[in-house]
Amino acid sequence: MPRPNILLVLSSAPEGWYLPELAHPYQVLSPHCDIAIASPKGGATTLDKISVELFKDDEYCMEFANTKEKLWMETPKLESFVGRAKEFTAIFVVGGFGPMFDLVNDADSIKLIREFYESDRIVFAVxxxxxxxxxxxxxxxSLLIAGERVTGFSNGEEVAFGVTTMPFHLQDALDKASGGLYEKADKAWDPKVIVSSDKKLATGQNPASAKPLAEELLKMINKGT
Known part of the structure; x- marks a missing residue:
């Protein structure tokens, strides 16, 4: 039986992507799925150095950062996957500050996510x-997430982290686009995963949510959802 194909999406912005949000989904999914990793511009993407420092005690993250560099330094362009959603089981958008600067308005990313959704594929983002x-x-x-419970990095976590350069507050934007249905964990930095009740859509709040979000994706794949 063929292995499921998963498309992981990284930002091409210089603000980069966050180590555990790629490493832990890769850890969960790669033993069971074939994984393609793409970015808007293709080629090399930026691993957020702060995330490497903050997760230096995470053994898998360090192993991943030290041995898997080719995965994020030789990415194909997102546009090369347009029209190919039916070749895949799911699309998974990795976090980090970068998506706030490019993926939010990237035409190929928007087209791909819509294509995956309308092809009855699974859409995940952390x-x-x-x-x-x-x-x-x-x-x-209508917006894909209109009327859907969603989560993402909270305003409180932005403040605690000392982020001052974001173009907008993700929590506020998600709350508006969903129609007031943004949710967050009771405590900042705790994992929070929300799986849609009627769409193949799921979101994770923060770095701690990356692994459980990937585990939810694997469950959905194994159920044949």
Whole structure:
């Protein structure tokens, strides 16, 4: 039986992507799935150095950072996957600050996410990766996440982290686009995963949510959802 194909999406912005939000989904999914990793511009992407420092005690993250560099330094362009959603089981958008600057408005990313959704594939996003969902519209012109419970990096976590350069507050944007249905964990930095009840859509709040979000994706794949 063929292995499921998963498309992981990284930002091409210099603000980069966050180590555990790629490493832990890769850890969970790669033993069971074939994984392609793409970015808007293709080629090399930026691993957030702060995330490497903050997760230096995470054994798998360090192993991943030290041995898997080719995965994020030789990425194909997102546009090369347009029209190919049916070759895949799911699309998974990795977080980090970068998606707030490019994926949120990237035409190929928006087109791909819509294509995956309308092809009855699974759409996942973690942390700031949820910014990639904000401007995706479905066939009737409504936003993909309208009326959906969603999560992503919270305002409180932004403040605690000392982030001052974001173009907008992700929590506020997700809350508006979903129609007031943004949710967060009771405590900052705790994992929070929300799986849609009627769409193949799921989001994770923060770095701690990356692994459980990937585990939810694997469950959905194994159930044949």
């Amino acid at each position: 942390c700031h990766g949820a910014a990639a969902l904000l401007n995706v519209k479905v066939a009737d012109g």
